[in-house]
Amino acid sequence: MTLPAGTHLQAVPGQWTVLSLIQWSTAYLEEKGFEEARLHTELLLGHVLGLDRLKLYLQFDRPLTPEELASFKELFKRRLAHEPLQYILGETEFMGIRLAVAPGALIPRPETELLVEKAVEHIRMLNREGVTVLDVGTGSGNIALAIARMVPACTVTSIDVSKEALSIARRNQERLRLQNVILEERDVREGARTGESYDVIVSNPPYVSSEDFKNLQPELRDHEPRLALTDDANGLSFYPLLFGLSAAVLQADGRLFCEIGYGQAEAVSRIASTEGIQVLDIVSDLAGIPRVLCGAVSS
Numbered sequence: 451m452t453l454p455a456g457t458h459l460q461a462v463p464g465q466w467t468v469l470s471l472i473q474w475s476t477a478y479l480e481e482k483g484f485e486e487a488r489l490h491t492e493l494l495l496g497h498v499l500g501l502d503r504l505k506l507y508l509q510f511d512r513p514l515t516p517e518e519l520a521s522f523k524e525l526f527k528r529r530l531a532h533e534p535l536q537y538i539l540g541e542t543e544f545m546g547i548r549l550a551v552a553p554g555a556l557i558p559r560p561e562t563e564l565l566v567e568k569a570v571e572h573i574r575m576l577n578r579e580g581v582t583v584l585d586v587g588t589g590s591g592n593i594a595l596a597i598a599r600m601v602p603a604c605t606v607t608s609i610d611v612s613k614e615a616l617s618i619a620r621r622n623q624e625r626l627r628l629q630n631v632i633l634e635e636r637d638v639r640e641g642a643r644t645g646e647s648y649d650v651i652v653s654n655p656p657y658v659s660s661e662d663f664k665n666l667q668p669e670l671r672d673h674e675p676r677l678a679l680t681d682d683a684n685g686l687s688f689y690p691l692l693f694g695l696s697a698a699v700l701q702a703d704g705r706l707f708c709e710i711g712y713g714q715a716e717a718v719s720r721i722a723s724t725e726g727i728q729v730l731d732i733v734s735d736l737a738g739i740p741r742v743l744c745g746a747v748s749s
């Protein structure tokens with residue numbers, strides 16, 4: 451097997467050990483400008499050997515078999531081609547839950563945990579059974595499944611236009627054995643359905659503008675689904691659809707929680723008020739960036 455030109459995994463004489471492979475691969479990734487080179491190398495090697503990082507540290511002198519080395523090389527080449535680590539490992543963690551991830555769905559981001567925290571705080575405050583939640587653009591199902599797991603007495607309807615995303619969400623639902631999540635292929639553009647009504651609506655919209663999309667890291671731009679990242683416009687075009695749907699199906703005392711992109715708070719708030727949604731709060735993340743809009747149907 452050949453790595454890209456200039457990559458010589460045979461550079462260390464004798465047999466590769468866990469430590470020598472970690473050191474060589476870390477240095478190689480660093481030289482190519484990759485961040486968190488050591489962490490990524492350890493996670494890739496740990497994945498191949500079926501060991502967590504602590505166990506890897508306890509086996510530094512372990513020699514690698516040719517099969518183990520070949521498997522590692524495959525994964526290492528994918529990372530060198532800027533494939534996100536989470537897609538290579540096939541999973542990530544969100545709200546303390548291990549979720550399957552694959553190229554058909556966005557990799558859940560830590561900043562989205564704030565949205566889940568706010569929504570769950572509100573649902574728990576309602577202090578009643580049978581709360582209904584709608585998740586618009588569910589992707590891997592991270593938001594919906596986290597809420598459904600934290601508040602078992604609620605029901606979450608999760609919609610997404612992407613079949614690929616829904617199949618990953620379904621895999622996660624089965625893995626977590628959550629019965630209180632309904633996954634539906636549906637376009638937000640279809641608008642409200644007759645008789646539909648929810649206590650809570652959550653959404654993490656595709657809010658990257660087409661301009662910003664061009665400048666994203668290759669990990670995102672070339673590997674994550676374009677549909678999940680950008681609206682191919684100014685980054686704001688999903689919001690009128692989300693707010694319009696929310697104004698139609700949110701109960702009078704219901705709440706909407708949606709994520710907003712960097713620098714979008716004012717523009718998104720303006721859109722909300724023209725679409726019948728009153729902004730109650732905008733919550734900033736730990737970095738002080740306005741991140742979650744909380745709204746209700748305008749009275």
Ligand SMILES: C[S@@+](CC[C@H](N)C(=O)[O-])C[C@H]1O[C@@H](n2cnc3c(N)ncnc32)[C@H](O)[C@@H]1O
Pocket residue numbers: 555556557558559562586587588589590591592593609610611612615636637638639654655656657677678679
């Ligand atoms: C930013 S991703 C969010 C995914 C996931 N909820 C998360 O937080 O990681 C946006 C999601 O919206 C979905 N989406 C894009 N356009 C849509 C539309 N018109 N109707 C429904 N879903 C849409 C995408 O497929 C994608 O899964």
